[in-house]
């Protein structure tokens with residue numbers, strides 16, 4: 001299979017439990033909860049996306065003809081050194097494109113594979129770190145994983161229900177919108193009230209990283 005990738009880059013994972021870790025990011029093109037066009041945002045299931053994921057024209061992006069081509073590009077961004085190789089598959093919605101071939105090829109290059117997904121498609125069992133970020137109005141079928149990262153506040157979210165899902169870590173990430181400061185305060189309030197949750201800040205934005 002070929003893969004449509006919006007962009008690829010080496011950075012630090014900015015969010016969640018792995019924040020601060022050196023990582024190659026692969027941003028797959030396309031999402032099942034928003035077309036990516038601004039004129040569709042108001043009517044999309046997911047309305048707050050902070051990411052451009054349409055097309056393959058970003059830095060390091062492109063159409064990769066097969067899994068080996070994509071895995072070789074990821075290894076190229078990592079560079080020399082085989083220790084602690086870490087790749088984050090994101091998007092768009094990465095589970096629209098992730099298959100056995102890309103998981104096997106990345107493992108063969110020595111990478112530990114993390115994924116950021118909206119959870120509406122069952123995660124590939126070969127992924128080493130599953131991060132699910134539920135969106136109100138969607139049906140989350142992937143209710144197990146390493147990290148559940150809830151963007152907050154999100155109207156229509158049943159947080160009591162989410163707490164019953166089988167995730168090793170529960171994280172709240174402030175919604176980045178014009179009310180960002182109030183959203184951060186709401187997250188702190190909620191963590192103070194519910195100690196099973198932890199705060200996840202988008203540290204790459206604070207640092208000016210990609």
Ligand SMILES: C[S@@+](CC[C@H](N)C(=O)[O-])C[C@H]1O[C@@H](n2cnc3c(N)ncnc32)[C@H](O)[C@@H]1O
Nearest residue numbers: 048049050051091092093116117118133175176
């Ligand atoms: C762009 S999404 C791509 C992966 C997948 N489609 C998903 O939603 O999890 C990557 C992460 O950014 C989060 N995110 C997107 N827009 C955000 C915003 N405005 N504020 C805070 N987090 C946001 C998502 O919830 C998700 O955890």
Ligand SMILES: Nc1nc2[nH]cc(C(=O)O)c2c(=O)[nH]1
Nearest residue numbers: 012013014015090116204210
């Ligand atoms: N540095 C950095 N960390 C991230 N963690 C999740 C991201 C994403 O867009 O999926 C992201 C991103 O875009 N950049």
Ligand code: SF4
Nearest residue numbers: 031034046049092118
């Ligand atoms: S599900 Fe993820 S990629 Fe899709 S629109 Fe929402 S935040 Fe963006």
Ligand SMILES: [Mg+2]
Nearest residue numbers: 050051090210
């Ligand atoms: Mg991002």
